[in-house]
Amino acid sequence: MTSSPTLIALAAATAWFLVFFFVHVGGLRAGFENARWLLISYAACFLGAVVTATLLTAWHHGMQAVILATMMAILTSACLFALYVPALYTVLTSLSVQTMMLLRRLGGALPEAELYDRFASRKITEQRLATLLASGYVAPKGPSYQLTPRGRAIAKFFRSVKILWNLGPGG
Amino acid sequence: MKAICLASAMTVVLLALITFCFRLCPSAHRARQMLFVYLFCLAVLVALWFATPDDLGLLGRSLLTEPAWLDLAAMLFFFSAGFFGGALQLYNLCDRGFSLRILIDLLEAPIGAVDVDYLTANYSSGRGLVWMYRKRIDDIVAARFIDQVNKRIVLTAKGAMFADLFIHARRVLGLEPPH
Numbered sequence: 001m002t003s004s005p006t007l008i009a010l011a012a013a014t015a016w017f018l019v020f021f022f023v024h025v026g027g028l029r030a031g032f033e034n035a036r037w038l039l040i041s042y043a044a045c046f047l048g049a050v051v052t053a054t055l056l057t058a059w060h061h062g063m064q065a066v067i068l069a070t071m072m073a074i075l076t077s078a079c080l081f082a083l084y085v086p087a088l089y090t091v092l093t094s095l096s097v098q099t100m101m102l103l104r105r106l107g108g109a110l111p112e113a114e115l116y117d118r119f120a121s122r123k124i125t126e127q128r129l130a131t132l133l134a135s136g137y138v139a140p141k142g143p144s145y146q147l148t149p150r151g152r153a154i155a156k157f158f159r160s161v162k163i164l165w166n167l168g169p170g171g
Numbered sequence: 172m173k174a175i176c177l178a179s180a181m182t183v184v185l186l187a188l189i190t191f192c193f194r195l196c197p198s199a200h201r202a203r204q205m206l207f208v209y210l211f212c213l214a215v216l217v218a219l220w221f222a223t224p225d226d227l228g229l230l231g232r233s234l235l236t237e238p239a240w241l242d243l244a245a246m247l248f249f250f251s252a253g254f255f256g257g258a259l260q261l262y263n264l265c266d267r268g269f270s271l272r273i274l275i276d277l278l279e280a281p282i283g284a285v286d287v288d289y290l291t292a293n294y295s296s297g298r299g300l301v302w303m304y305r306k307r308i309d310d311i312v313a314a315r316f317i318d319q320v321n322k323r324i325v326l327t328a329k330g331a332m333f334a335d336l337f338i339h340a341r342r343v344l345g346l347e348p349p350h
Binding site: 125 | 344
């Protein structure tokens with residue numbers, strides 16, 4: 001009895017995603033820069049999932065089944081990644097989460113003004129600009145900052161979505 | 172393959188319906204509005220899966236997923252991931268993304284380059300960072316993670332539980348010192 005191509009694809013994508021998760025966490029713990037390591041480790045495991053699903057299906061099935069398994073593996077892996085990344089960035093960068101963690105560490109209560117000093121100040125803008133600078137979205141110009149072509153493309157794309165969805169400035 | 176075809180088509184319908192709702196019936200609770208659209212589309216999707224033939228009238232036999240329940244499960248997973256990991260995150264980024272808003276403020280700045288003070292004071296088209304943080308505080312108060320008592324912010328029991336969860340997650344990622 002041969003296995004279903006879909007089952008092979010789902011199993012391969014899930015197994016490789018688990019590998020990616022452990023490799024990514026291991027890299028973060030070893031001090032690798034998150035965004036780059038996230039992409040490199042995911043790209044490698046994505047390829048692993050596609051190749052595994054393709055080869056295992058080709059072993060027992062015909063060409064059309066290989067196409068089905070490959071597409072299933074691509075989509076499953078991409079969906080798992082799409083669910084993982086927002087959860088990761090919530091833990092890493094969300095100001096609401098950081099506020100709750102700070103309160104927890106400092107006994108559960110803080111004056112409102114102290115929180116505003118920490119999370120609504122010039123310092124937090126500087127920190128985010130440093131991240132955007134490291135990612136290549138902004139570039140320094142004297143004491144100021146300007147968008148790089150990459151940053152401009154991202155900003156224009158999301159501004160278009162905001163206009164299409166009638167969202168207002170937000171932030 | 173039926174799972175991929177139906178989930179992809181319904182994701183396009185979902186995005187169109189969300190756009191339609193946001194433009195024609197704007198609500199203060201957009202995430203909730205999106206969730207209702209998702210649940211409606213999910214119900215239609217399941218009905219479509221049962222109502223259509225396995226091959227959708229065009230797929231070859233070797234493109235059919237067996238067993239059939241796996242096709243249904245895969246379709247629900249693809250569609251749900253498209254919503255929670257795609258549409259809902261796109262909305263979150265557009266409406267709440269801090270770094271993204273800085274990029275858009277830079278794009279909309281009257282001069283090509285601006286400094287940190289300008290960005291802090293004019294965050295979100297002139298609202299400023301205090302507005303941004305007020306919004307976040309209001310949201311986590313509404314979600315009952317924190318309370319406001321005499322100009323102090325106090326973590327609720329629910330907030331403490333979630334804070335522990337996040338601290339533990341950061342510890343796993345090696346971003347927090349061990350106990």
